[in-house]
Amino acid sequence: xxxxxxxxxxxxxxxxxxxxxxxxxxxxxxxxxxxxxxxxxxxxxxxxxxxxxxxxxxxxxxxxxxxxxxxxxxxxxxxxxxxxxxxxxxxxxxxxxxxxxxxxxxxxxxxxxxxxxxxxxxxxxxxxxxxxxxxxxxxxxxxxxxxxxxxxxxxxxxxxxxxxxxxxxxxxxxxxxxxxxxxxxxxxxxxxxxxxxxxxxxxxxxxxxxxxxxxxxxxxxxxxxxxxxxxxxxxxxxxxxxxxxxxxxxxxxxxxxxxxxxxxxxxxxxxxx
Ligand SMILES: [Mg+2]
Numbered sequence: 001x002x003x004x005x006x007x008x009x010x011x012x013x014x015x016x017x018x019x020x021x022x023x024x025x026x027x028x029x030x031x032x033x034x035x036x037x038x039x040x041x042x043x044x045x046x047x048x049x050x051x052x053x054x055x056x057x058x059x060x061x062x063x064x065x066x067x068x069x070x071x072x073x074x075x076x077x078x079x080x081x082x083x084x085x086x087x088x089x090x091x092x093x094x095x096x097x098x099x100x101x102x103x104x105x106x107x108x109x110x111x112x113x114x115x116x117x118x119x120x121x122x123x124x125x126x127x128x129x130x131x132x133x134x135x136x137x138x139x140x141x142x143x144x145x146x147x148x149x150x151x152x153x154x155x156x157x158x159x160x161x162x163x164x165x166x167x168x169x170x171x172x173x174x175x176x177x178x179x180x181x182x183x184x185x186x187x188x189x190x191x192x193x194x195x196x197x198x199x200x201x202x203x204x205x206x207x208x209x210x211x212x213x214x215x216x217x218x219x220x221x222x223x224x225x226x227x228x229x230x231x232x233x234x235x236x237x238x239x240x241x242x243x244x245x246x247x248x249x250x251x252x253x254x255x256x257x258x259x260x261x262x263x264x265x266x267x268x269x270x271x272x273x
Pocket of ligand 1: 016
């Protein structure tokens with residue numbers, strides 16, 4: 001029995017990284033650092049801005065297409081799959097334009113050290129570790145090194161993508177892909193969830209939804225607008241921890257999303273009785 005985790009004893013916590021552990025997405029900081037190594041910075045950053053705009057507009061129009069009118073025959077899993085071609089095309093463009101070329105491990109470690117984490121996250125993770133809860137990160141980020149550097153001792157394992165390095169230890173611009181979709185997150189989650197006890201998954205966006213819904217305790221953190229729209233559209237049951245909605249641990253089951261505003265809300269939920 002974990003003495004600090006009274007309400008919902010868990011054996012493992014698996015967390016998304018960007019926007020869940022961190023305050024902001026770290027993807028563009030990778031590209032901005034890569035830009036510092038170039039002598040065509042202005043053109044490079046303009047091309048990057050174009051790609052970001054393209055990506056955002058593709059995402060928005062896909063969300064709009066799906067959620068504009070009630071379509072009861074549509075399923076959450078099909079909705080999430082419909083983002084895969086956008087994600088794949090975006091990864092292709094990132095590689096083709098070498099937006100991640102020339103980064104050193106030192107660059108990535110420094111970026112990781114400078115990442116701003118959400119308030120309270122380090123305390124919660126340390127406390128859980130002290131209660132022998134395993135902590136793992138499951139992320140669609142592009143750099144394992146960045147995440148490892150940001151997390152340090154706060155996690156036991158990182159599941160994500162990696163940049164490819166050449167013989168001189170510089171990134172080639174290619175990405176070794178492991179986790180790029182909601183389905184990938186679900187597969188990793190299913191493979192690595194605790195074999196001995198309950199697993200909590202916490203994420204902030206729709207890419208996390210399948211893992212959240214599969215977890216023993218599935219948590220959505222923050223106020224991601226699309227995530228909230230999707231919950232409403234697909235009528236996914238939720239319980240707001242932040243608003244202290246009554247909730248009985250004995251009847252908890254997968255498929256209910258717990259909504260929290262912060263890591264300290266989650267801490268209160270796990271501990272208090
Ligand atoms: Mg995220």
